[in-house]
Amino acid sequence: MKLLLTSAGVTNPSIHRALTDLLGQPIADSTALCIPTAQYGHPMVDPTMTWQFISGTSSLPLCDLGWKSVGVLELTALPSIDRDRWVPWVREADVLLVAGGDATYLSHWARQSGLAELLPSLDGTVWVGLSAGSMALTPRVGAEFVAWPSAAGDEALGVVDFCLCPHVNGEGRAGNTMAEAERWAAALPHPAYVIDDDTAITVVDGTVEVVSEGRWTVLNAPS
Template structure:
C-alpha cells in the first residue's frame, strides 16, 4: 500500500502532484472509496453536516471532489453487520481510499472492529489518502495530546502501519493551541519518531521511503 498522509487533504498543487505520482495514472481513471467514520467520534465534527460535506466534496479540505472516475462510501461502523462478500471485493477493487479527519482512536477502533485493518496489508496496489485523523491512525501512537474519545484499550495505540506519529494542523487559525512548541512537547512523550505538519504539508510513503511534500511548515522529531 502506498500512503499519502495529509493534514487537510489535497490542499495545493505539490500535494496533488504527489498523489498523481502514487496513483501512476490520472485521477479521472481511478475509483475511490471514502471513509467518513473518524468524524463521528470527534466532538467538533460528529455525524451530520460535516460528514455530508466530506462525502459530497463540499468541504475546504479536498478529497472526494478531485474528479475521480467514481466515489463510493465505506462506513466502517456498518461493516461488522454485513457479510464480507458484500464489501471486501469493493475495497480490493478500489484504486484509492480517502479517509477523513475526526478522532484517530475512534477510527482505529472501527478499522479493527470492521476487519479493514486486517485487510490493509493485502492492498498492495491501493493508494491510501489520509486527512488529519485519517493520517494519524497509521502511526504506532497518536500521543496523549490527541486522546479525546476513550478507546476500550485505555491507551493511545493506533495501527502502526508506519513507524512515525503525526501532529497535524500546525498553525491553523482555528486551532491556536496547535503550535510547533506544543508539537515538540507532544513528540517528547512518544518515545519514537514523529512529524509535525501544517495544512500545506503531506507525507508520501512508498515501501520504506518517506518523503515530505510541503509548501508550508513542518518539523521532524527523531524520537
C-alpha cells in the same frame, strides 16, 4: 499499500502531483471509496460536517478532486455485512479517502471491521488520510489527540513507525502551535513529523518522503 498522509487534504499542486504519482494514472480515471468513520468519534463533528466530507463540499479538498467515482465505506457497518460482499469493494478501489475526526475511534473500527487485517494485501491501493485519517496509521497519536471517551489509550494501527502532528500552522492560523507540538512529541518514543496544512507525507515500500509547500520538521529523530 501506498500512503499519502495529509494534514488538511490535497491543498496545493505539490500534494496533488504526489497523489497522481501514487495512483499511476489521472484522478479522473481512478475510483475512490471515502471513509467518514473517524468523524463519528469526535465530539466536535456533527452530521453536517460528515455530509460535507462525503459530498466534497467541505473546505478540505479530498472527495471533490474529480474522481471517476466516489463511494462511501462506513467501517461501523462492516461487521454486520458479509465479508465476501465488502472486501471486493475495497480491493477494486484505486484509493481510500479517509476523513479526520478521532484517530483512536477510526483505529478501533478498522480492527473491528476487518479492514486493518486487509490493508497489508492492498499492494496497489492508495490510502489518502486527512488529519486523524493519517494519524490512525501511526503507532500512537498522543493523549492530546484522543477525544473519543471510550478510547483505552492513544494507540493506533502502527502501519508506519513514526507519529504525526497535523495542523501546526503557525501564528495567526487555526491549528496547533509548535510549542504544543514539542510537548506532544516529548511524550512519545517515536520519530514525530510535525506538519502544517500545506504539507503531506508519502510512504511507498517503507520509503518516507515529505511533500511540502509549507513548513514541517521532525522531532525525536534518531541521532
